Amino acid sequence: MSTLPLSPAAIALNRFGLGVRPGDALPDDPKHWLHAQFDRFDEKPAVFAALADAGALLQNYQDQQRAARQMVPVTLPHPPAAPTLSAIPRPAGLQPPTASGAAPSPNAMRAAIRQDFGQDAQALYRAAIQARMQSALQTDAPFVERMVHFWSNHFCVSADNTQTTAFVGAFERDAIRPHVLGRFEDMLIAVEQHPAMLIYLNQINSAGPNSPFALGVARRNPAKRPGLNENLGREIMELHTLGVRSGYSQTDVTEFSRALTGWSVGGALAGGRRDATSPDTFFFRAPLHEPGTRTIVGKTYDQPDDGQARAALVDFAAAPATATHVATKLARHFAGDAPPPALVARLAASYTRHRGSLPELYRTLIASPEPWVRTPQKFKTPWEWTVSALRGLGRTDLGQMQVAGMLGQLGQPVWKPGSPAGYDDIAASWAAPDALLRRVELAQRLVAPIGDRLDARDLGPRLIPASFSPATADQVGKAESPGAALALLLVSPDFLRR
Amino acid sequence: MLLPRRRFLSFAALGAGAFWVSPRMALAAVETERRFVFIIQRGAADGLNIVSPYADPAYASLRGALxxxxAKAIKLDGTFALHPSLVQIxxxxxxxxxxxxxAVASPYRDRSHFDGQHVLETGGTAPYQVGDGWLNRLVAMLPRARDEAIAFASTVPMALRGAADVTSYAPSALPQPSDDLLLRVGQxxxxxxxxxxxWNAALAARGLAGGASARQDPASLGKLAAGFLAKPQGPxxxxxxxxGWDTHTGQDGRLSAQLKALDMMVAxxxxxxxxxxxxxxxxxATEFGRTAAANGTGGTDHGTGSAAMLIGGAVRGGRVVADWPGLSAANLYENRDLRPTAGLDAVIAGAAAEGLGLDPDQVGRRLFAQGGGRPVTGLVT
Known part of the structure; x- marks a missing residue:
């Protein structure tokens, strides 16, 4: 197959950026074009500011549940001893039916409130996904916007339960976006203190086994003594910072998890009481904190309260293992599925030298030769492909298009990888038979509203500047209709890769 | 209460509050009349509550309310009982x-899901030591009926990635592209x-699927898989x-729902x-088990030994195969987990070989060359 080497402009726009829009001017100096985006990145675009407030949604739900509970005695099992945001014993579908004409039972009422909350959370999740795509289409800083998506996947929360579903858009907006041009350490702390993460990885349920709270419960009922949940502690070390197999032990995980006890969110307390805090803010619950000094990866932490885990996080952020972990993922994202060791080493050195400064890290990346290799290095993920396709077709607003459903069909539901490891960033995870057919199906649907308003023969060389392959140009020129030609362009080898 | 957190793609169930996570399937076609199906439980399934050692004196105290x-479980023998949700199984x-x-485990001894699944799926002894999947190498050991094999899901899981062609299929809700577009894409x-x-593999799989249902619930998926596997020319x-097996909290309800879904799918x-x-x-099979003791939040944390199942008309069933290590404090692995006394690799090698009519030692060497141990035979007729 005849192909042309990719032009530096094509690499800047497609590999570093999110894809060309038909009206975009070609950058004369691709590296300068990337650097200049640091100054014009919009941290809080209007589309995000307009989203409903997840904390208010949750607060409203908790208030309603409390009201329902107080109205009539509840026959359901007691909520678990540790504070949880809500005690939801079983799915709504399993509630006993109400006899016709009778007043709704307390259980039925609570189920209805829960169902409403579930629908509100879904609506908010879908609206946030629309906002994310809207921002990706409209941004003038597509490289920085790509880095938002990158970090959001690195520190991922997955919308697998109702509360995380409600918060996941706010997580990216409030914990990732403000720090994408800041320091890794600050992003790390914002991420680990965000309600979405504290809920998703069960931190709000974890209690120090010797904390005042646990001892108090144990005095009343020794069988119900609350204790540790290692989930967040382990994934911070394994996925967010040091990286797996970097030398820490199970004891380190347990010790760090003890240090984290008390990290929680505001709002509802066990027993239905409520304090002045809000469920969408970090809140340290001192009675849950395991007392004492901790030893984590050979270092002693004797700070009081939430300062203990915070100090460990600061050390994790500064650790050489974290520099290598972050550098490896960044290199893989831009220079190929098997990241070049020289690039990884250079990025890690930059990370360490500049104390986790992300703009410096990006500068090192842009200045390196490896991400500028003139053959495609990456097979686009479904998200990347959809963003670039909509940009390529000149969409600036989404209209009736539902992004959540589209990405679900393509096999990459937004903010829902089903695991705290996030989505894979290698071709083997995305280039598969059925996945290709899905893209062809969706391409046909995306071009349907365009008709003949765009000529694929002109568009091709604009989307892949100075490097559009003659073979693709040939097939596009022979398609049976303007729409078929556009769809073909979107699923061409040139456009599937970056 | 928190719902399962480790889920896989669920296109149809997007937003549905179902406990069960839409499973994804991958299939491979080979020249034999025998069928072999690998159901992976991602997230570390709790073997101690799926097949509970009710006669072990330490079990009840370690697990407490969990x-x-x-009395409610299905008695298997004098030691073990099956979780009450697994009615059909x-x-x-x-x-x-x-x-x-x-008390079975892969060679992996740390507690990372992602590394553990990589070892389980590749057949290595350490993560990222082997680059292809053991199921793919198994496909390569059989005489091939055609050039390509098939995968059921948009993408192909690690265990099936490798040199042998494997395609993928999952029912799509998107409109069918025009013939002209398909033709030109092919060119x-x-x-x-x-x-x-x-691309060729994708078109073949669509052809084989015919008018398969696009439903994603466990029973529909079991039926869909059966539809492919039952075809004379099929995989x-x-x-x-x-x-969804990672039950750090609210384990009771979640594990019941997970197992009920598994039970429906197998049936x-x-x-x-x-x-x-x-x-x-x-x-x-799963990547590793969960802690012997309940944690402080109504669940269990990452552990080591777990339980595996072999099910099917070809299986010599009706027994629990275990060299039970016991759950007393002195017998736990690293003072917290069920100590593994059987190698999952050896079980897989024996079951896959006998299940497909191959030589167990040869299969063991090909699939788990790094030390799977002698294949366990006599599990399948």
Whole structure:
């Protein structure tokens, strides 16, 4: 197959950026074009500011549940001893039916409130996904916007339960976006203190086994003594910072998890009481904190309260293992599925030298030769492909298009990888038979509203500047209709890769 | 309460509050009448509550409120009982079509899901030591009926990635592209080393699927898999991915729902396969087990030893295979987990070989060259 080497402009726009829009001017100096985006990145675009407030949604739900509970005695099992945001014993579908004409039972009422909350959370999740795509289409800083998506996947929360579903858009907006041009350490702390993460990885349920709270419960009922949940502690070390197999032990995980006890969110307390805090803010619950000094990866932490885990996080952020972990993922994202060791080493050195400064890290990346290799290095993920396709077709607003459903069909539901490891960033995870057919199906649907308003023969060389392959140009020129030609362009080898 | 957190893609169930995670399937076609299905439980399934050692004196105290009540469970023998949600699988056990291997583990001994799954799927002894999947190498050991094999899901799981062609299929809700577009895409990909083979495989899988239902619930997926496997020209090896087993909190309800879904899927697979069930071996396995003791939040944390299942008409079932290490404090692995006394690799090698009529030692060497140990034979007829 005849192909042309990719032009530096094509690499800047497609590999570093999110894809060309038909009206975009070609950058004369691709590296300068990337650097200049640091100054014009919009941290809080209007589309995000307009989203409903997840904390208010949750607060409203908790208030309603409390009201329902107080109205009539509840026959359901007691909520678990540790504070949880809500005690939801079983799915709504399993509630006993109400006899016709009778007043709704307390259980039925609570189920209805829960169902409403579930629908509100879904609506908010879908609206946030629309906002994310809207921002990706409209941004003038597509490289920085790509880095938002990158970090959001690195520190991922997955919308697998109702509360995380409600918060996941706010997580990216409030914990990732403000720090994408800041320091890794600050992003790390914002991420680990965000309600979405504290809920998703069960931190709000974890209690120090010797904390005042646990001892108090144990005095009343020794069988119900609350204790540790290692989930967040382990994934911070394994996925967010040091990286797996970097030398820490199970004891380190347990010790760090003890240090984290008390990290929680505001709002509802066990027993239905409520304090002045809000469920969408970090809140340290001192009675849950395991007392004492901790030893984590050979270092002693004797700070009081939430300062203990915070100090460990600061050390994790500064650790050489974290520099290598972050550098490896960044290199893989831009220079190929098997990241070049020289690039990884250079990025890690930059990370360490500049104390986790992300703009410096990006500068090192842009200045390196490896991400500028003139053959495609990456097979686009479904998200990347959809963003670039909509940009390529000149969409600036989404209209009736539902992004959540589209990405679900393509096999990459937004903010829902089903695991705290996030989505894979290698071709083997995305280039598969059925996945290709899905893209062809969706391409046909995306071009349907365009008709003949765009000529694929002109568009091709604009989307892949100075490097559009003659073979693709040939097939596009022979398609049976303007729409078929556009769809073909979107699923061409040139456009599937970056 | 928190719902399962490790889920896999669920296109149809997007937003549906279902406990069960839409499983994904991958299939491979080979020249044999026997069928082998691997169901992976991603997230570390709790073997100690799935096949509970009710006779072990330490079990009830370690698990406290989480312990499975033996009176409600399905008694398997004098030591073990099956989780009450596994009704149909319990019946298969009674009909000698299901067996359980307990205190089993892959060679992996740390507690990362992602590394653990990589070891389980590749057959290495350490993460990222082996670059392809053991199920793919198994496909390569069989005489091929055609050039390509098939995958059921948009993408191909690690265990099936490798040199042998494997395609993928999952029901799509998107409109069918025009014939002209399909034709031109085919021409465009023909010269592309990566896209060309994937495209041909995709079209073949769509052809084989015919008018399969697009439903994603466990019973429909079992039926869909059976539909592919029962076809004379269809694939002989299948992989089904399930997620949602990582029960750090609220384990009781979640594990029950997960197991009920598994039970429905296996039953639908059996019913859909009809007479072919007699030649079928289904392996159910997870990357590692969970802590022997309950944690402080109504769940369990990452552990080591777990339980695996072999189910099917070809299985010599009706027994629990275990060299039980005991759950007393002195016997726990690293003072917290069920100590593994059986190698999962050896179980897989034996079951896959006998399930497909291959030589166990040869299969063991090919699939787990790094030290799977001697294959466990006699599990499948």
């Amino acid at each position: 312990a499975i009540d033996p 319990g019946q298969m056990y009674a009909q000698h079509q299901a067996l359980f291997v307990h 465009l990909y023909a010269g592309d080393g990566q896209l060309g083979p994937l 002989r090896i299948a992989m089904i991915e399930t997620g 639908a697979l059996r019913d859909g396969l009809g007479p072919v069930w007699a030649q079928t071996t289904v392996l159910v």
